[in-house]
Amino acid sequence: xxxxxxxxxxxxxxxxxxxxxxxxxxxxxxxxxxxxxxxxxxxxxxxxxxxxxxxxxxxxxxxxxxxxxxxxxxxxxxxxxxxxxxxxxxxxxxxxxxxxxx
Numbered sequence: 001x002x003x004x005x006x007x008x009x010x011x012x013x014x015x016x017x018x019x020x021x022x023x024x025x026x027x028x029x030x031x032x033x034x035x036x037x038x039x040x041x042x043x044x045x046x047x048x049x050x051x052x053x054x055x056x057x058x059x060x061x062x063x064x065x066x067x068x069x070x071x072x073x074x075x076x077x078x079x080x081x082x083x084x085x086x087x088x089x090x091x092x093x094x095x096x097x098x099x100x101x102x
Contacts, residue, residue: 065101069094 028034054070055061072093076086 065094065097068097 050070054066055063069090073086073090076089081089
């Protein structure tokens with residue numbers, strides 16, 4: 001029964017968040033600070049997710065093949081490579097390091 005309470009609370013919470021977003025006055029959304037934060041927030045969240053998935057295993061810091069792939073992707077981005085080349089470089093380097101280290 002507890003699982004259904006959690007599911008119901010989550011559904012109500014999600015609906016409430018969407019409703020609050022719709023009730024925000026247009027004047028607030030037009031402020032330059034709000035616009036700037038709205039543009040930067042997804043980038044910050046994606047960077048945090050990438051860092052967590054690359055460097056963490058639970059609560060432990062891990063340096064393994066994923067870090068090498070991440071570094072390869074960063075180098076490809078610095079060289080202004082197309083997106084598919086960036087992803088391909090990350091995949092190839094990660095697979096190569098995993099093949100070499102077992």
